[in-house]
Amino acid sequence: MIQTVLGPRKPEELGKTLIHEHVLIGYPGWFMDARMPPFIRAEALDRVVDAFQRLHSYGVRTVVDPCPMDLGRDVSFLAEVAQRSGINLICTTGVYDEAQGIPFALRHFEVEAIADIFQKEIEDGIGLTGIRPGLIKIATGDGKVSDYERKMVTAAARAAKRTGLTLLSHTENCSCGHDQIDIVGAEGIAPHRLLVGHCCGRDDHPYQKSLAERGVYVGFDRFGIEIFNTDANRMKNLKELVDAGFRDSILVSHDTVNCWLGGIPGVGHPDQVKQILPNWSLTHLFERIFPQLEAMGVAAADLEHIVTENPRRYFEANAHPI
Ligand SMILES: [Zn+2]
8 A cells, every 4th residue: 555645545546646746844044044935835835735636637547745754744734735735645754865955863873773764763653743754765966975965865775674664855956866776686675666766857867767677666856947958858768768667666746845945055035036047837748748748759658657656666666575
């Protein structure tokens, strides 16, 4: 069974799934910029529920929100969104990368103690909510895995081994995907239990293919974020991977943030993001990307397979721990 924020579901109940979207995020210290809008929970909920209801009208039934512990994770908020939108939401345990997370909190613990912390959330629920994570998040920085990140990824792999949960990752600038496979592999985690996230941050088919060849899932999970890379490149690379025989390795999403606590680091007021990234929304894949991919020659059946069958198979690695 897969844990959602409203309780367990069977893998075949998940349906059409987006693998990486954020209901709500707050970067460490989000409350320190007094110029930013205050967080008004009821208003924020209405806004987010609207967006998820719209997504529901496109047939999506499940969304993974891989917010790590240290990015303002609020699973009660997620539960309300799931209840009101009818979309299954899956939350995670685990921590963000060293540069953007809160390494202060866990860095002095031994790896086993950190694995215990993740395991406790998985088995007993997050805080007093009773809500249990359905995945474990790992994260590494740009170009090199720091000692802190290596420890956290190792602890996450041990928690995955003890509980049977699968792993989902954050990477920077299409780097360190292979390191992630090596670190969790050394702890006995098979590649099909790892999604290497954010592999579409650069026009880099050789990198994407090299990951798929090792048996992990490859995240094309930032459609609409056209600062680092264009959607045109992402579509080209996705088709190249399908043509190379790796349709079954691809998972898709947008990495949207539907509610910001405070401002956006490096941008400022959350409203400004609309001008910078006009297509960055939960429904972009269905409104623009899938039709364009079909026009480029990717079969509609393959796209349906990528958004429905691949997530189910990925989560089945959860249901049958090795
Ligand atoms: Zn994300």
